[in-house]
Amino acid sequence: MKKSKILLGTALLAVIGLITVAADHIDAPATQGTTADISDFYAFQGENTDNLVFVANVQGLLSPIATDGASFDENVLVEINIDTDGDSVEDLVIQAIPRDGVMHFFGPILPSYTGKNSAISEMSSVRGEVAITPYGSNAIIATSDAGIKMFAGPRDDPFFMDFARYGEIIAGTATGFNNPGADTFAGSNVLSIVVEVPKQMIGTSGAIGAWVEAKVKQ
Amino acid sequence: MKINFIKYTAAIVLSSIVLIGCSKNDADDNSMMMAEEMGPDFSGTYILKDQIGRPAVNTVFVSSANKDEFNGTIPSEQNANFQGRFETNLKALSPAFANEGDMNALGQDAAAFTGLLATDVLGVSLDGKTTFYDGVAENTLSGRALADDVITVELLLIFGGEDFSENPTLSNDNVDKNDKEFLTSFPYLASPW
Structure with missing residues (x-):
């Protein structure tokens, strides 16, 4: 690849206007800075390898001072979607929503309907709750009757990237990354929802598809 | 009234x-x-506002004017609506992909690579190792662990060419790990600053 082409590419990139923060932090105008702004999503095998862990982070880029005043929004449903048959349509959901200092979890359960709208599966027998950990306190962890572990509260943002330099490259004021780079997300927090689920509640083997949605009460 | x-x-x-x-x-x-x-009131309808499967897809591949549209499009409809736009943006970002037969290290040309990315769903294995990328082909996109250097992997797939050797100054941000150690046990994420 010729360098002139790379420069053309970065110039076009600037025109496209990609100067926003990864991974999903403040990714779009309508969600940016709101309580429904998802910053990141992780899915991995747990310490107990019979379990899968899902992490959904919202309200990224919180300074320590801002973290003290940040809270989950009772009008925002965080929904982990799981596709078990490869059609990118959710077959199972895990729903998390706060009420009065407690994060309530429903599922994994077949949703009452799929797509853009959701109703909370409050009649589900697969449910649990955990007190939201206050800033400055040790992590409060709860385990439901079904063996699901739950956490909700502020954490260090696990995402790392030299976003500042990336922005300079996109803007055409730098031609490459520094070595070493500087983690733009160092010292910042997020509000995290972490749920660890026995794999047998999701499937037996193979791969699933997973994504997280923030849905706002109508 | x-x-x-x-x-x-x-x-x-x-x-x-x-x-x-x-x-x-x-x-x-x-x-x-x-x-x-x-008891708590859980009634009502909740409407899609934001979503993410794989890291940085909306950020990198969706043009500013379309970002809210992408967040409001359910995954099963994303490929039909966005693959073409992703391919255009990829070729602008990394012009080598515009050359016939040019591929990334996964052996994907621009159409195949953006075809994978346009449906923003993270594949997760139920059978063992879960990682975005660890150099072992069979583990690729088997999940996303906290310590995975996903941005460098994505930069490599965008800029690094067929063998990760092209554009070395663009294909690694040289930030390889988090600013705090992760925990080995639940809830895995480090305590806040």
Whole structure:
């Protein structure tokens, strides 16, 4: 690849206007800075390898001072979607929503309907709750009757990237990354929802598809 | 105003029915009913506002004007609506992809690579190792662990060419790990700053 082409590419990139923060932090105008702004999503095998862990982070880029005043929004449903048959349509959901200092979890359960709208599966027998950990306190962890572990509260943002330099490259004021780079997300927090689920509640083997949605009460 | 008046009237009528109902019961029934009524309210419809499967897809591959549209498009409809736009943006970002037969290290040309990315769903294995990329082909996109250097992987797939050797100054941000150690046990994420 010729360098002139790379420069053309970065110039076009600037025109496209990609100067926003990864991974999903403040990714779009309508969600940016709101309580429904998802910053990141992780899915991995747990310490107990019979379990899968899902992490959904919202309200990224919180300074320590801002973290003290940040809270989950009772009008925002965080929904982990799981596709078990490869059609990118959710077959199972895990729903998390706060009420009065407690994060309530429903599922994994077949949703009452799929797509853009959701109703909370409050009649589900697969449910649990955990007190939201206050800033400055040790992590409060709860385990439901079904063996699901739950956490909700502020954490260090696990995402790392030299976003500042990336922005300079996109803007055409730098031609490459520094070595070493500087983690733009160092010292910042997020509000995290972490749920660890026995794999047998999701499937037996193979791969699933997973994504997280923030849905706002109508 | 008229609709509000009807709603408020209905609310007053309903609440008075509930109050009358309670007053007819003895103390035990009364407290039971109150407990039920005072439980959290989970009713209502919740509408899609933001979503993510794989890291940085909306950020990198969706043009500014389309970002809210992408967040509001369910995954099963993302490929049809966005693959073409992703391919255009990829070729602008990394012009080598515009050359016939040019591929990334996964052996994907621009159409195949953006075809994978346009449906923003993270593949997760139920059988073992879960990682975005660890250099072992069979583990690729088997999940996303906290320590995975996903940005460098994506930069490599965008800029690094067929063998990760092209554009070395663009294909690694040289930030390889988090600013705090992760925990080995639940909840895995480090305590806040």
